[in-house]
Amino acid sequence: MTKDETRPAGFGALLWLAMATFSMGIDGYVLAGLLPQIAKDLDVSEPAAGQLVAVFALTAALAGPVLSALTGAWERKGIISASLAVFVVGNLVIALSVNYAMAMGGRILSAIGGSLLSAVVSAYVLAKTAPERRGRALSFVLGGFLAATALGVPIGLVIGQEDWRLPLYLVTGVGAVALIGILVNVPRLHLPALSLRETLKPLARPALVGSILVATGIMCASYLCFTYATLIFGPRVGEGPAIIAAMFGYGVVSLFGNIVSGRATDRFDPVHVISLIVGILIVVALLGTAGLLLPGAAGAVAAFAWFFCCAFFNGGSGVALQSRLGDLAPDAMSLVLALNGSGMQLGSALGGMLGGALLASGLPADGLVPASAVVLAATMVLHLIVSRAKPAARTA
Known part of the structure; x- marks a missing residue:
């Protein structure tokens, strides 16, 4: 076990993880409030635009457990960083999409990264925090998602009235900053290697x-x-x-x-x-x-x-x-x-x-x-x- 792995996950590490969940919180709610703008820009019906929201939930529900099982023996910081990177790239693809199919592909990609990220971040906090403090640590990290509901989503909806792609650039930017912070400040962690x-x-x-x-x-x-x-x-x-x-x-x-x-x-x-x-x-x-x-x-x-x-x-x-x-x-x-x-x-x-x-x-x-x-x-x-x-x- 390296010196980095023995280092506890302090406030600085938890803050960057919370920023990652903050970016996921904005992504999870903001598109539902911008369906008319998305439908008009991509030249589809509003119900079709709504499938961009539904496909995220469906993909996340299916991909999360499978990917978590397959990556269970991998080092946790690496999984967190990789899944956040996939999530960020997926949102950037949606923001740059020129048609509905491209937007749908980006949405699926972001769901794959986000579903794994959500599970691994929570598992990391539970494993890396002392039992008597893990409730507060977990609430702090998960609070990023809820803070996005209170702050990020209203901001995203306001700027999204001008251009529905702007909130996605916001998600991409916040996620990218969180990724850099995680790479620099979050300690590594290996959990016991288990077979599938x-x-x-x-x-x-x-x-x-x-x-x-x-x-x-x-x-x-x-x-x-x-x-x-x-x-x-x-x-x-x-x-x-x-x-x-x-x-x-x-x-x-x-x-x-x-x-x-x-x-x-x-x-x-x-x-x-x-x-x-x-x-x-x-x-x-x-x-x-x-x-x-x-x-x-x-x-x-x-x-x-x-x-x-x-x-x-x-x-x-x-x-x-x-x-x-x-x-x-x-x-x-x-x-x-x-x-x-x-x-x-x-x-x-x-x-x-x-x-x-x-x-x-x-x-x-x-x-x-x-x-x-x-x-x-x-x-x-x-x-x-x-x-x-x-x-x-x-x-x-």
Whole structure:
């Protein structure tokens, strides 16, 4: 083991990793708000432009676990740098695209790099940080993604009104700076070399698969409402500044929830933190359902209160969920965290699809809030069942 590998991942290293997740956060949200401009420029329909968003999620869900399994024995800093480089190049291809096919190819390339980067960064932080501090370290690095939701995405949407390619240049620039910082400041790390069979062995444990499905359930309940938040807010506050304020506030509150959850996960068993988060989200959904029945300004206040409470606890769920998976499979963290990312992508897609189906069946937008409570209740039952599993011993 080299001297560099024995060096802990201090604040400087974590800061550059957080900048990498910040660039991914901008990329993950900004294009969805620029579909009309993209469709017009590339001469395709808006639904076709929307496939640039969908293909990223699908590619990431499929590529993340496969690439994590295949690269499990490789040095971690090298994997982080290479995957970030692929992600940056993919976004540059999209920004320079002259037609729809080129943009789609760049989107697939960026998803391949981003899916592996997300899993490896989380696994690196868990492996390189002392157990009593890893919750805060993980929340700091993942906070880059949430900070992008609060700050980077609004900036990207503003500059994107002039030219939809400008936010992609922003992502490319931030990612390139983060890559340089990682190459210079992040210590190297080798994890125990495992065969592909040994790497995949944790997937035979129902508790681990169940824990990934808990993340799917939380994200499904979240996106069941978040995807159609405009329909819930619109009748109460109108469209325009109030909606932008709600989305900006959601990102800020999510970031704060992430910070609090990181500290809580350091002090308490992540299983208990997850139980508390899911339980409170159920209560918030039920109270929100009642609050949305209020007329006039009271209903608008209730809508904001419900939305921001969801933001706080949804934003805080990621750290506890990933910390729990790190406990269950410490020797295959890259793979299980990649699978967790796939599970979350699946939950986001299922939430949007379920919400759309319910609205198409005639359910009013406000009815999505109690529907999310049903999904969360089922998720809580699953979590209580799988939480009985004990953490696995880490290979020396």
